[in-house]
Amino acid sequence: MNPMNKGETMRKILAIALTALLLAGCGKKGKKQVFTGVLEGKSLHVPAMVGGKIESLYVEIGDEVQKGDTLALLDTTDLVLQRDRARAALEALRAERAVLRTQVRLAKSNLGYAQERYERVKRLFEQQAAPQQRLDDAKNQLATVEAAYRSTQQRLRQLDAREKELGAQLKLIDKKLADAWIIAPAAGVVATRYFEEGEAVPPMQPVAELIYLREMEMKIYLPEEMLSQVKVGQPVKVKVDGREEPFPAKIVWISPRAEFTPKTIMTPETRVTLVYAAKLRLANPEGVLKHGMPAEAWLE
Missing domain, CATH: 2.40.30.170 (Efflux pump adaptor protein, beta barrel domain)
Known part of the structure; x- marks a missing residue:
């Protein structure tokens, strides 16, 4: 008993x-x-x-x-190290996202140009002023640029999700650090x-x-x-x-x-x-x- x-x-x-x-x-x-x-x-x-x-x-x-x-x-030694590692990962992620946002803007600009070029070549082709090969080239270029734009957007969304994950990890670590102080309730x-x-x-x-x-x-x-x-x-x-x-x-x-x-x-x-x-x-x-x-x- x-x-x-x-x-x-x-x-x-x-x-x-x-x-x-x-x-x-x-x-x-x-x-x-x-x-x-x-x-x-x-x-x-x-x-x-x-x-x-x-x-x-x-x-x-x-x-x-x-x-x-x-x-x-x-x-709290281990918790402090975990916090420092999470903070470093968050800083690296934000730097990578800044670069990726520049790439997204460039891909969007390229996409706009490729769409305009395709529409122009298509009109010329319909007027029999451009050969089939030129139309096919413009179409392939548009598809390539569209894929690049979608890829950079997807990567940006992944970084945003990873940032939220790291933020949650830091909040949890901070809570554990606070809980390491045992307080009279x-x-x-x-x-x-x-x-x-x-x-x-x-x-x-x-x-x-x-x-x-x-x-x-x-x-x-x-x-x-x-x-x-x-x-x-x-x-x-x-x-x-x-x-x-x-x-x-x-x-x-x-x-x-x-x-x-x-x-x-x-x-x-x-x-x-x-x-x-x-x-x-x-x-x-x-x-x-x-x-x-x-x-x-x-x-x-």
Whole structure:
């Protein structure tokens, strides 16, 4: 099992177990119903859009970053060489096209002259003032000039298409060069660095994990009989160890699907208990609350 999935499963089991025990105790004493869970920030895995060797890492675990901050830089030597080669090819193509355009203008002029000469010889031939051979010569010359004109036009169109191709290649290379700078897409705290300087990272693999702590979430599990008393948007109080005052929160999601409590830790009586997951959200502007911190919650 993936360690991250295993940890999530254990937190879920712990939350359900503690919630069931607290509910049982609270029911006997007539006190408020307290739910337990684990606070979690929004986890964001920042990928390397292109692969390559990590040239520099600019953050350490625990650093707080803002949106747009540079986290790492990949080696761009190969990309720079590809860009230089594409630029040189584009310059050579434009020089060749300038020469070819001159040839196209000359071929067009020759074509006009050949057409006029053919029409003139044709009229003379119809008036029996020119022999058949002269007409045939004019016709062959016109065909040759027409073929040369079409050929230069076709070559010019090919160069135009090649220029577009090279332009697209340069845009792609420029994008890869920009993607070599791994930028924080949002503010957060660096929780994990998956690679170190000098290591090769494959394309689309995460380089770092950011945890956004300014807004926290917590998952609790509600017994079936409480669903009619709970709704999305309902205020909730959340308390953590070390803080006397609770934090205001609200329910933002209630699962439409029931699930049984895990069989691994519950008693035979509670194994058939149906619960519904609910998600709480609370502000954490001062960063007091931390990812993975246990907490208690109760409905207002």
